Amino acid sequence: MKQIITHVDPDLDAIVSAWIAQDFLFQENESEVLFVSRKVPKRLMLHADCVVDVGNTYSPENYRFDHKPPAFQNRNSTCATRLIWEYLIDIGVDVAHLEPLVQITYQGDTHRNSEALKQSRIDGPHAELVRLKTEHKETTEVYRQMVLWLRSYSKNL
Numbered sequence: 001m002k003q004i005i006t007h008v009d010p011d012l013d014a015i016v017s018a019w020i021a022q023d024f025l026f027q028e029n030e031s032e033v034l035f036v037s038r039k040v041p042k043r044l045m046l047h048a049d050c051v052v053d054v055g056n057t058y059s060p061e062n063y064r065f066d067h068k069p070p071a072f073q074n075r076n077s078t079c080a081t082r083l084i085w086e087y088l089i090d091i092g093v094d095v096a097h098l099e100p101l102v103q104i105t106y107q108g109d110t111h112r113n114s115e116a117l118k119q120s121r122i123d124g125p126h127a128e129l130v131r132l133k134t135e136h137k138e139t140t141e142v143y144r145q146m147v148l149w150l151r152s153y154s155k156n157l
């Protein structure tokens with residue numbers, strides 16, 4: 001089983017980037033997502049198959065996708081979801097249709113504002129994540145449900 005690492009109490013950027021890794025970088029049912037401390041244990045940083053939105057490292061060829069310093073001087077210049085999405089576009093994976101999701105995830109992660117982000121907080125992915133977090137205590141269950149939701153949502157993008 002390949003291991004994808006992201007941070008505990010995942011925000012939308014952590015969840016969407018981990019989901020993109022599971023569904024588009026790796027093959028179906030080949031990977032699992034682990035939620036770890038923001039100070040990632042060195043062993044995991046070295047040996048995990050993919051690290052998203054944590055770890056302060058950007059190294060796409062090694063599947064490390066974080067946007068926080070020192071990976072990027074300004075953490076708000078991009079986000080983990082955008083980094084993995086751009087990498088997949090670069091290597092020719094068919095993910096162009098996810099662009100609106102990448103955009104609102106980026107805007108939400110970096111405190112930007114837009115009509116699309118407002119709408120997402122009403123009935124889009126941001127709203128769904130808040131709803132699932134109030135409904136389920138277990139992060140793995142929140143993530144599992146959010147993945148089901150994202151699969152269906154992304155089919156209509």
Ligand SMILES: [Mn+2]
Nearest residue numbers: 013053080109
């Ligand atoms: Mn982020």
